[in-house]
Amino acid sequence: MAITNFRLTTGQYEENFADIHPPFENLTAALVEANRCIFCYDAPCMKSCPTSIDVPKFIKQIATENIKGSAHTIFSSNIMGGGCSKVCPVEKLCEGACVYNLMEEEPIQIARLQRFSTEKAIQEKWPLFTRKPSNGKRVAVIGAGPAGLSCAHVLSREGIDVTIYEKEAKGGGLMTYGIAAYKVTDQFCEDEVNYVLSLGGIEIKYNQELGRDIHLADLQNQYDAVYIGIGVGLARQLGIPGEELEGVVDAISFIYDIRSKDFSEVRVGENVAVIGMGMTAIDAATQAKRLGAKQVTMVYRRTQAEMPCTQVELDIAKLDGCNIIWLAAPQQIIGEDGKVTQLVCSNMVLGEPDASGRRSPVETGETTILDVDMVIKAAGQMPFEALVSGINLQNQYGKIVTAANGVTSIAGVFAGGDCVNGGREVVDAVQAGKDGAAGILNFLSVS
Structure with a gap:
């Protein structure tokens, strides 16, 4: 077993990552x-x-x-x-x-x-919207994802000049870097961003990361208001032995590589285990299979009734040939010469409901051992707690606290999307951008 790239031919990659819908x-x-x-x-x-x-x-x-x-x-x-x-x-x-x-x-x-x-x-390239004349107001938006782009478009329509600061080399955020490539192509993401920008009055400055290249205090001095839409992006760690071994990767990085490189360049194992059962886990598992992994096994500590993904997503994984082990939680990753060889899982049963309302998994004392050469962690994402705390925004474990219409604890600073709610759907981020724009328009007394 080995982790390698170029497992398939160019034609196979094209077929495997063709538009699924x-x-x-x-x-x-x-x-x-x-x-x-x-x-x-x-x-x-x-x-x-x-x-x-x-x-x-x-x-x-x-x-x-x-x-x-x-x-x-x-x-x-x-x-x-x-x-x-x-x-x-x-x-x-x-x-x-x-x-x-x-x-x-x-x-x-x-x-x-x-x-x-x-x-x-x-x-x-239908010009469906007309921008009002510039009114002299300037707003900075941090993040060119769905929340930031949505906010920027609403503001620009009202005559506000918007500058978006984006840490990546392309806009689109989660759409461009965090969703399975067979659902939405890079070209479409680029075309969609360009369509948003075609309204006018919106400029994107790429490779500008908050806390590294730009700073909130500076933006507050330069602009009339600031909107933060930085999303989430830190992978939740498992906290088990062997997590540092070669071959253990997080799903966010794995999907990012698929979306930012040629498919043939992305390395994947022969026998892959994916830990988790959310949408990101499904995207990681199905794409590992489509990259040429012979066997992909999804491991989830609860039952199908409690899974966070939808049945439609689960069916995609099944149709792609992914195996699923319910009621199994990762206990230890075993390696040889610093590389992953096995995943040890505790067999679970369901006990009483936890804070989320789902029944809590309880260990039975028995284990299941999988022979694997790659483990993909998809156990959830965390907000940028250190970054958010460093700019003195009120937050709860990194999630920015906001009032109605994205109002934060700092006057003139607004926020929305995953950095506030912890991670929902793209469409929720779009609405958060609209809400933030409404808050900014009110703050700037622009009707």
């Missing part, structure tokens, strides 16, 4: 699906969308072949509506709320319809 092939196909919608009054699909996209309206616009109007409806609520149509867990949001589910019929394919309109708008 193909779009409608043409307008006719989109029209057929759009005309299934019954355009509910007080639509539950709209209520279940964190950004409150008027779903019946944009679908009706597609049905009447008003594609440009449909895209405007979507982007008015969610400027990242194109990306969200690819990565949102719609089975527990809009499509999960569709009334067709109550009729035991397939729900409207809302995500594919949303993708149809937004992709066309992005590809055709």
Whole structure:
């Protein structure tokens, strides 16, 4: 067993990382699906969308072949509506709320319809918004992820000049660096960021990291307000023996490498264990398999009933051939010559519910041993506690504390997204950006 790259041919990589959710092939196909919608009054699909996209309206616009109007409806609520149509867990949001589910019929394919309109708008570079004349106000946004881009777009539409400071070489944040490559391509992420910037009044300065290249106090002096949307990105450690061995990596770094390098350059083991059962764990496991790992085993300390990922995501992992061991918690990683050889797991049973409401896993005293050459840790992400504490923002274990509309403990400084909530969906970050923009507009007395 060995960790190596170039496990597959170029053609195999292209096939394995092709778009997992193909779009409608043409307008006719989109029209057929759009005309299934019954355009509910007080639509539950709209209520279940964190950004409150008027779903019946944009679908009706597609049905009447008003594609440009449909895209405007979507982007008015969610400027990242194109990306969200690819990565949102719609089975527990809009499509999960569709009334067709109550009729035991397939729900409207809302995500594919949303993708149809937004992709066309992005590809055709439709100028759907007009920016108000510059009013002389300047705002700094830290982070070019969904929260930061959403905030910047709302502010710029109101005539505010926005400068975004981004620590990476590309914008998009989680969309670009943290989601499975078969869900959303690098090219689409770049096109989506460029579409947001096409409004005007927004500049992104790349390779600018908070605490290293830029400092909050300096930005406060230079700008009328500051919005922080730095997300989360520190992998939670397991705290078990052997975690330092070669071959033990965290899922965040693993997925980052896949998104920032050519697929052939990313090293993967032959027998891989993935610890965790969240969306990040699924993305890590499926991509390890698609990179050429012969066997991928997911290890989760609870049962399927308690898993944080959706059934749709779990099905992707199963279809990719990933094995799953329920009720197993990592106890020790064993190595030879400094490299991983085995993962020892404690067999668990479920006890009483914990603070999250899920039943707590309890050790049985028995173990399961897996022969592996790579262990991917996907046991959760942590906020940048040291960074946040260093800039004297009120926080709870690194999560920035905010009041309504992103107001923080420092006047003129606002925050939102994963750095506040600890990590939710992309669409939640987009809404947080909108809320922060509303708070900034109020603070600056811009109506």
